Amino acid sequence: AQTVTQSQPEMSVQEAETVTLSCTYDTSESDYYLFWYKQPPSRQMILVIRQEAYKQQNATENRFSVNFQKAAKSFSLKISDSQLGDAAMYFCAYRRGSNQFYFGTGTSLTVIP
């Protein structure tokens, strides 16, 4: 069964605008971690932002922020003031307590100049 679902295979955004990438997950645990990773074309996958489930406050890293809805099991990523360098595949990931990670199928983000 799919643990992490990203329902948007592709998204596009105008440069300087805001875009939101969706992610839902399935778990029966109360304590876990959620992540958004960015993978530019032919480049290394890097961490964008992480959220600890027991923290109610949404994580923020500069232009990147999340909307974490624990009850709804939703973890969306908002990118503000989009830049050309934001173009990449974005993966949502869930970490179980056993140190195993589960990834979504990714969202390909295009930034239009």
Added chain:
Amino acid sequence: EADIYQTPRYLVIGTGKKITLECSQTMGHDKMYWYQQDPGMELHLIHYSYGVNSTEKGDLSSESTVSRIRTEHFPLTLESARPSHTSQYLCASIGGPGGETQYFGPGTRLLVL
């Protein structure tokens, strides 16, 4: 970016050949992982290790093997490569403030003819 390295970056090889994909990290992380990634698909865990002399198979059935003789080194071996092994292979290790974040290598793109 994290100090995790993979070689080779690209490999084209004939069916039946034995190959070893190298992964090393200089961060002293105990937990390391190998994923297989196909376009438009989620990352599939094929092997992981929680430390020296510890290796486990992941969710994806694989004909590969791994070893963990040193903390910093986690090579993946295919005894007899097949076209179905054509994919990208990502190595990762866990670190971060609470030891909860995965850091990825640049990946090895494998093509088996």
